[in-house]
Amino acid sequence: MTVIEILDIGLAVLVLGVAAWTIAARELFAAAVGYVAYGLLLSLVWVRLFALDVALTEAAIGSGVTGVLLITAAMRLRGTDPPQASEQLRPMVRVAAATLCIAIAGVLAAGVLMMADPGPTLAPDVARHLGETGLGNPVTAVLMAFRAFDTMLEKVVLILAVIGVWSLAADDAWGSVAGPRPLAHHQGPLTFFAQLLPPVGIVVAVHIAWVGANEPGGAFQGGALLAAMAMIVLMARVVQAPAVDRRWLRVVLVAGPAMFLLIGMIGFAVAAGFLAYPDGIAKPLILFIEAFMVLSIAAVLPLLVIGPPNRPQAGPP
């Protein structure tokens, strides 16, 4: 056994161990922290599988943004009463849920283990047609050209999630802002951090979104980084989130899917059909759509984290 194999096995054992610990952890906050560690380890696994795009996304979304969401939720629940006995699941329901989870995991494991060797793959087709898109990164080509419909719907789902969060707002808070109030006097290390990091982060985010055409990266990873910068300045209470009824905010939210849909529709007129790109200008069109998607993702994720608008407006409505 080589050193690399030993490290791989160690990594796999670590992932399984952290996963089991996260499920077994009794305290909500500890489980959320375990989930973040699990996501980071998982992104290392993706690196070892040479799936750098997936690794970047897992680290940014799976571990980073989802981690912040879960920790925020755990902190909000901390002040509330523990669930009453009547609210807890009955043992039968627990056993049924565990059985279902084990069955699904078992079927998935069997599916992976019994896969034909070599497994069914569309990779050669992607490699053959990669040149037609003008892109160098096959993952971006799949996401933005070959499976563009799925990617567009994913962005629509993100907007639906924001609508879901916003619909939890109290009536008198609707139209106001969400998240913590900005500090009157800026001081301390967190403020310094929130003022120093965003310029660097924005440059890195744009770079990652831009190189996604040819190398690992892309709209989702770049957008997630931008979103992280927005979250830092919001959490450090340097700036206030925009009120949810701002028109520019709504426009930014829908910009990505809207531009995707618009260019997809134009495909009927000038190319083979819906979401088809005309020959020769596929790459600029894809980068154009991705630029809007970066904006939408950068707006959606912080809005999900800061939650529904929570400040009753002054004066009569």
Place this chain on the structure above:
Amino acid sequence: MSAADVFTVVAVSAGAFFFLAGSVGLLRFPDSLTRLHALTKADNLGLGLVVLGLLPQASGLLGGLKLLGVWVLVQLSSATAAQVIAQALGRRRPPP
């Protein structure tokens, strides 16, 4: 094995040792502030030595600069996180 490779092995091993020491400190130290101290020391020295050791292996000037950039960013975020956690501890338990 060239001199650069030897340097890499020595520096990265030393860095790994500091991470190990930091982890031991995290598990063994009695209270939150000393545990924080152990962790941040390990981050600073451990990552610094790992990056220093990897510099001779970097692919050109740009690769080296990226490594240094990673080091600076992690320094910045771990120092900030340590300060913020320490502040939160101070708020929860005022000094006697």
